[in-house]
Amino acid sequence: MSVLKYAPEALKNLFKPPVTTKYPFEPAVYPEGARGHVEIVIDDCIGCGMCVRSCPCGTLAVDKNAGTWSIDRFDCIACGYCVEKCPKKCLKMVQGYQTPGVKEGMVTYTKSPEQLEKDRIAREEQAKKAAAAKAAAAAKAAEAKAAATPSGLEQAANKTAAGAGQAGAGVVTNSAGAGQSAGTAAPEAKA
Numbered sequence: 001m002s003v004l005k006y007a008p009e010a011l012k013n014l015f016k017p018p019v020t021t022k023y024p025f026e027p028a029v030y031p032e033g034a035r036g037h038v039e040i041v042i043d044d045c046i047g048c049g050m051c052v053r054s055c056p057c058g059t060l061a062v063d064k065n066a067g068t069w070s071i072d073r074f075d076c077i078a079c080g081y082c083v084e085k086c087p088k089k090c091l092k093m094v095q096g097y098q099t100p101g102v103k104e105g106m107v108t109y110t111k112s113p114e115q116l117e118k119d120r121i122a123r124e125e126q127a128k129k130a131a132a133a134k135a136a137a138a139a140k141a142a143e144a145k146a147a148a149t150p151s152g153l154e155q156a157a158n159k160t161a162a163g164a165g166q167a168g169a170g171v172v173t174n175s176a177g178a179g180q181s182a183g184t185a186a187p188e189a190k191a
């Protein structure tokens with residue numbers, strides 16, 4: 001009796017394709033919206049660290065100078081924040097599960113030697129530009145300071161003039177002083 005109860009369902013399923021897959025002998029078919037795992041195009045990474053700062057699990061590490069990007073896949077929850085935040089769009093969520101492993105630990109991706117060399121040259125050029133800009137700013141500041149301050153000669157002249165004024169008619173050391181002296185002796189000259 002119970003066999004007859006399930007017979008219509010069994011007959012229907014005879015004409016339907018199987019619901020199981022032959023994975024791993026055939027490629028797996030992932031459901032729509034499956035997050036998969038994070039992959040990186042390492043040569044496009046600029047080492048800004050935005051992904052590291054946005055990761056809620058603290059599972060990423062970046063070394064700009066060494067040109068490396070590392071992930072501990074056992075800690076990643078595939079939230080996709082790092083992908084969202086990457087300014088170079090070199091991270092993406094890829095369908096498929098990560099490769100199984102037997103122990104925890106960081107997987108590190110390193111830039112190609114060509115890209116590392118390009119980065120080194122770019123860094124050097126950037127440092128040169130920064131040094132030149134700094135030197136130009138310092139020179140400009142020194143120029144502005146010099147323009148705002150009286151020159152050594154002017155300062156000496158001012159000091160002398162002040163000294164001559166205090167000493168009176170008997171001391172004449174330069175033209176300014178002489179002018180003052182002449183002014184003091186004027187009544188005699190007129191007489």
Ligand code: SF4
Pocket residue numbers: 038054055056057058059060071075076077078079080081082083
């Ligand atoms: S997907 Fe989420 S958990 Fe995984 S590395 Fe990116 S930010 Fe971190």
Ligand code: SF4
Pocket residue numbers: 040044045046047048049050051052062069085086087088089090091
């Ligand atoms: S956010 Fe993108 S460019 Fe910046 S360090 Fe991470 S992977 Fe590299």
